[in-house]
Amino acid sequence: MQERNEMAFTLGMILEARERLKGVAQRTGLVQFKALSDEHSQIYLKTEDLQNTGSFKVRGAYIKIASLSEEERACGVIASSAGNHAQGVALAARAFGVPATIVMPAGAPLSKVKATRELGANVVLHGSVYDDAYAEACRIQQETGATFIHPFDDPMVIAGQGTIGLEIMDDLPDVDTIVVPIGGGGLASGVASAVKMLHPNVRVIGVQAAGAAGMKASIEAGHVVSLDTAKTIADGIAVKKPGELTFALCSKYLDEIVTVDDDEIAQAILFLMERGKMVAEGAGATPVAAALFGKLPIEGKKTVCLISGGNIDVNILSRVITRGMIMSGRKTNLMIALEDKPGQLTRVSEIISGMGANVVSVQYDLADPNMTVTSCFLKLGLETRDHTQIEQIKAKLTEEGFKLVSERA
Numbered sequence: 468m469q470e471r472n473e474m475a476f477t478l479g480m481i482l483e484a485r486e487r488l489k490g491v492a493q494r495t496g497l498v499q500f501k502a503l504s505d506e507h508s509q510i511y512l513k514t515e516d517l518q519n520t521g522s523f524k525v526r527g528a529y530i531k532i533a534s535l536s537e538e539e540r541a542c543g544v545i546a547s548s549a550g551n552h553a554q555g556v557a558l559a560a561r562a563f564g565v566p567a568t569i570v571m572p573a574g575a576p577l578s579k580v581k582a583t584r585e586l587g588a589n590v591v592l593h594g595s596v597y598d599d600a601y602a603e604a605c606r607i608q609q610e611t612g613a614t615f616i617h618p619f620d621d622p623m624v625i626a627g628q629g630t631i632g633l634e635i636m637d638d639l640p641d642v643d644t645i646v647v648p649i650g651g652g653g654l655a656s657g658v659a660s661a662v663k664m665l666h667p668n669v670r671v672i673g674v675q676a677a678g679a680a681g682m683k684a685s686i687e688a689g690h691v692v693s694l695d696t697a698k699t700i701a702d703g704i705a706v707k708k709p710g711e712l713t714f715a716l717c718s719k720y721l722d723e724i725v726t727v728d729d730d731e732i733a734q735a736i737l738f739l740m741e742r743g744k745m746v747a748e749g750a751g752a753t754p755v756a757a758a759l760f761g762k763l764p765i766e767g768k769k770t771v772c773l774i775s776g777g778n779i780d781v782n783i784l785s786r787v788i789t790r791g792m793i794m795s796g797r798k799t800n801l802m803i804a805l806e807d808k809p810g811q812l813t814r815v816s817e818i819i820s821g822m823g824a825n826v827v828s829v830q831y832d833l834a835d836p837n838m839t840v841t842s843c844f845l846k847l848g849l850e851t852r853d854h855t856q857i858e859q860i861k862a863k864l865t866e867e868g869f870k871l872v873s874e875r876a
Contacts, residue, residue, distance in 0.1 A: 476622045476716065478664040481629035481657070484530045488630055491562070492526050493518055495631075497638040497771065502742035503758055509769045510758060511642075513635055516747055516777030520582070522703070523654060523775050524548075524555030524618070527627035531616050532559045534623050540565045543613040547571070547604035549597050549702045550579025551776050552618035557586035568613065570604040572596055576702065576780030596697050597650075598707045619653025620710025628654045632661030635771050642669060643768035646754035648775045649673040649682045649724065650704030652713030658773065659720035670722045672763060674753040676701045677726040682709045686718050700729045700787060701749030703776060725763065727756040730794045735759055736779075737791030748779040749787070796854035801861070803845045804838070804870040812845065818867060822860050825850040844872070 495514045503510040515523040532544060543566035546556040553569040560567035567588040571580060572595055584590050593603040597618075608615045617624060631654070635645060645662060649655045659671040675683050676699035685691045693708035709717070717724075727735075732749050735756035739745045747755070754772035757763050763770065779787070792798040805811045812829075819826055828848030835844055851857050861871055 476625065476660065476712070478661070480622065480626040481633065481661045484526070484623075484626040485630045485633055487530060487533055488526055488627065491519075491529050492630070494634055497635060500743055500755075500772070502738070503755070507767045508765050510765065511639060511769070511771045512743065512745070512755075513631065513771055513773045514745070515631065516745065516751055516774045518776075520551070520554040520558050520586075521776055521778040522551035522555070522748075522751075523628060523631060524551040525558055526555070526630055527621075527624035527653060527657070528552065528555035528616060529559040529562070530627035531621060531623040532556075532563055532565060535614055539614050543567065543611065544616050545570070545604050545608050545611070545613040546616040546618065547597065547601040548618055549600075549705060550575050550583070551703055551778055552616075553579060553583040553588065553590070554586060554778070556616050557583050557588035561587045568607065568611075570600040570607065572600050574702075576778070576783060578780045579778055582778070596705055596707065598693075598697070617710070619651035619656075620712050621653075622712065625653050625657040625660070625713065625716070627657070629657030629661040631773065632658035635773075636662060636666060636669075639769065639771060641769060642771055644670040644672060644763070644765065644770045645773065646672045646674060646757060646763060646770060647773045648701075648704055648750045648753045649675045649709075649717070650679070650706040650750065652682050652709045652717050654773070654775060655682070655721060656713040656716035660716055663720040671720060672757075673717065673721050673724040674757045674762075675724060675726050676704055676732065676749070676753065677728045679705045679707070680724075680726050681707055682714065682717055683724040683726060685709055685714050686721075686724065699732070699749065700783070701732055701753060703748055703750030703778075704753070725757050727753055727760065727762065730790065731756040731760050733787045733791040734795050736784075736787050737795065739774075740788070745774065746777045746779065746784070747774050748776050751775040751777060796851060796857055799849050799851055799857050801847045801849060801864075802872050803847070803864065804872050805843050805845045807833070807841055807843045814867070815845065815847070815864065815869065818863055819847070819849065819860060822856065822863060823852070824856060824860055
């Protein structure tokens with residue numbers, strides 16, 4: 468479609484994009500995150516979750532559509548997206564009075580699908596991941612002649628995303644490190660380009676979900692590679708194959724790429740909610756996950772974690788919170804083999820409450836063929852402080868003669 472030539476991408480494009488975005492995109496805040504900061508290290512959050520449509524994507528989408536001719540706009544635009552780019556394109560297209568079609572994976576969060584339709588776009592659901600939706604969007608584009616608005620591998624889109632880098636440097640000139648989520652690479656390549664072209668000594672680190680680390684694999688291979696699968700709770704960065712231009716720019720300007728797994732992402736989402744009073748989607752929480760779990764060289768540094776979006780489906784959020792609480796030792800399940808006689812449950816409850824935990828669910832299983840006629844399995848759901856308390860409860864129950872067993876299918 469377009470020439471993927473890094474030499475054609477310039478700082479001037481990002482500076483021009485900044486001017487065009489005035490009055491369109493919010494200049495989001497840069498706030499110190501004291502929960503991860505100390506006297507030696509300072510962590511700041513760039514809050515793109517508070518951007519129009521709830522993510523950074525409106526920046527690039529608007530700049531791309533603004534660059535189209537009247538004839539191109541008349542034919543409409545088409546895009547593929549897991550959700551955030553969809554809303555950005557829909558909002559930008561509405562601003563210019565341009566018809567928009569968005570192809571989204573069938574599993575895209577319902578909140579993002581609904582929001583995109585409410586912004587006036589025609590939504591087509593296709594495939595299971597972004598790459599499937601992208602292939603279908605290309606097919607429709609060939610049929611209709613609409614302009615394809617690529618979510619990441621387009622110089623105008625990258626220029627729009629790069630304006631975030633300019634804002635960070637304006638607000639925190641002595642920043643040491645900027646940490647950016649990576650899916651296809653549009654955000655990372657834009658921010659890294661803007662920062663490195665102006666301040667080459669500032670480190671820019673990318674973060675990918677371990678189950679969708681296509682950019683990291685590509686840089687290690689020295690060429691763009693396509694993953695067989697892209698599985699992660701961070702749906703906004705579940706991309707199997709990065710772009711050619713984004714690969715070139717990330718290869719040139721990123722200092723490092725680290726990965727975080729889904730459990731670490733879930734705990735970061737929970738941590739941001741409880742300690743930062745902020746709702747981040749999975750992709751947006753990856754920089755904080757990297758900081759929280761020691762993946763970044765931040766000791767003694769001023770570090771900015773870019774929270775790229777906050778559009779998380781409430782059903783997914785509920786599961787993520789539960790998962791995050793389990794992994795951090797805040798919730799657990801215990802299975803106990805009991806003699807089915809009076810007083811057993813009371814004694815178990817006394818032990819657990821006496822150690823400061825809370826029983827939130829109780830389930831009896833009297834029908835398991837592995838138990839004797841006079842026995843049962845007791846499954847308890849507990850709210851706890853941490854993993855240490857869980858182990859103390861287990862030890863006390865064992866000491867009192869209760870048999871803990873593995874949970875059965």
